[in-house]
Amino acid sequence: ILNVEQSPQSLHVQEGDSTNFTCSFPSSNFYALHWYRWETAKSPEALFVMTLNGDEKKKGRISATLNTKEGYSYLYIKGSQPEDSATYLCAFYGTSYGKLTFGQGTILTVHP
């Protein structure tokens, strides 16, 4: 059974704050690590697909880093805005089994 853990479970920040959260995953049989943003009443939206150790990706105010040797990824949001409020999911893709294993998500609430 693969364990993909996300922390914290929920987070409340003020508009303008920068924040980050963590995804931990198995360090063996790694193929890719996905990040998704899931807003209420919408479909999960892909943010990043990361495959290389040391990878850093950026999309606007959101960035992510990857450490496959120790099995973690960080997602950073700079200058949080209320529209960033969503559940952020990470998902691990291993080489030995054709499926995405999701973490339980981090619920981010940005207060105006």
Place this chain on the structure above:
Amino acid sequence: DAGVTQSPTHLIKTRGQQVTLRCSPISGHKSVSWYQQVLGQGPQFIFQYYEKEERGRGNFPDRFSARQFPNYSSELNVNALLLGDSALYLCASSLGTLYEQFFGPGTRLTVL
């Protein structure tokens, strides 16, 4: 271009009944995956199909089955429904089994 579509949006069934959920992938995508999401958890992998063949199966009982058609659309069938099957069922399509996945809006199934 149309995104991933799912039907129906909502469904109410009683215990013991059978249900069929439908998914149409993004044009050109040959892989479809099904996930079950219950409140407070990340999506749980049920099946992945690629080119009409099953490529992965999650830890779900045999009451769950799926298939993919020549046009790459897919159906998820659940027999002998239990109360615990109440969940949001998400479909995702991708170019291949290891690519970024694009999610549909989901089907909310309620079993009474």
